[in-house]
Amino acid sequence: MNIRIIPIGDIQPNILDIITRELNRRFKSKFILDSKINIPDSSYDKFRDQYNAEMLLNELEKIKNPNEKIVGVTSYDIYSGDLNFAFGEARKDVAIVSTNRLNPTFYGQPQNFDLLIKRTLKEVIHEIGHMFGLPHCHNHECVMYFANSVSYVDDKKDEFCKECTLKMSMEGIKI
Ligand SMILES: [Zn+2]
């Protein structure tokens, strides 16, 4: 399986270089970092000053090739359904991750490149897990734990727990 990583809007390019390399090191799928696309204006909600994750996923589905999956990564703030914001959102073949609220600067903290990369990697792996059919996990250390604030992102690991790993092997999920 090929998985294309697409920056949506401006993302510090190094972040995605490092993350793509890390994903290729860990998983069997081939991760390819593609060139950036602009964020579609149509997905912008001016009342919320946020972008609609579902609409962004629709855009990614339009540019998706057969037999690949796409992870879009954006620094813009996204929301989904009733949630005030989302770190990410996934369907079967397309997913999106927003670094907006993963960035320490969002919380008035100093720039911390390593922390931003760590958090983004966790949320990218989380959405990839969903694309391959994994649900949320109750183990707060598991990457599939649903984090609704950044402290939960920090508390979890960037790996699947034993139970999720077993589930993947039983269900023949090969990432
Ligand atoms: Zn999730």
Ligand SMILES: [Zn+2]
């Ligand atoms: Zn788990």
